Structures are given as C-alpha cells and as structure tokens.
Amino acid sequence: MLGLTIVGFLGAICFALCAAPQVWKAYKTKSTGDISMLYIILSICGNVFSGIYIGGTNYLTGYWQIPQYFNYSIALTLIIVLMFMKIKYDKLSDKNGKQKEIILEQNRQRNAGL
DSSP, rough: HHHHHHHHHHHHHHHTTTHHHHHHHHHHHTTOTTTTTTHHHHHHHHHHHHHHHHHHHHHHOOOOOOOHHHHHHHHHHHHHHHHHHHHHHHHHHHHHHHHHHHHHHHHHHHHTTT
16 A cells, blocks of 8 residues: 555656646746646646545545645646746736837837938
8 A cells, every 4th residue: 555655646746746847937937928828727727626526535435645635736836826927927028018019119100200
C-alpha cells in the first residue's frame, strides 16, 4: 500500500506542477496573450469539481486519498495565479497597444501636414 501511495504522490506532484512553467514564463515575460481565458476557467472548474468529487467519495468510503488533495489544491492555486496574471498583463498590453496607436496616428497627422 505504501508503494501505491508513493506512486500517487509522484503523479499528484507532476499534475499539480503542470501549470508552474506557464506561470513562471508569464511572470518573466509579463505576457499572457497566448493563454486562453477559457482554458483557465475550465481548469479551475475541473479542479474544483474533481476536488469535490474526491472529497465526497472519500467521505463516503472512509478512504482518504491525500495525494489527490495535494494535486488539486496546488493545481488550483497555480491556475488562479495564472488567471490574475492574465487579467493584469492583458490590461497592460491593451493600454500599451492603445498608446502606440495614438502615437502612430499623431505621426500620420504630422506627416500629412508637411
């Protein structure tokens, strides 16, 4: 049984940390434009619903799958962090994009007046 628990923890660690490289890359580049908000929302829902299912079945059977709780809690935390980063960085990107458009338009008007 201990061997299965160790395998369970190894699997949980791998799944839990799947989002970590994406969170790190978004943090370093300050860019989340290629990440779909639908992906983030579905990941959050999947982790929450699966966590509820695991908790409910564990409660009914009396068998507690601790690796699964680790997996869902870490994965959910990382995805929520990624969601907040996406909201923040997308707003910055939109703001910077609008500023660039204004500058380009001003340059066009200046050049047209020459």
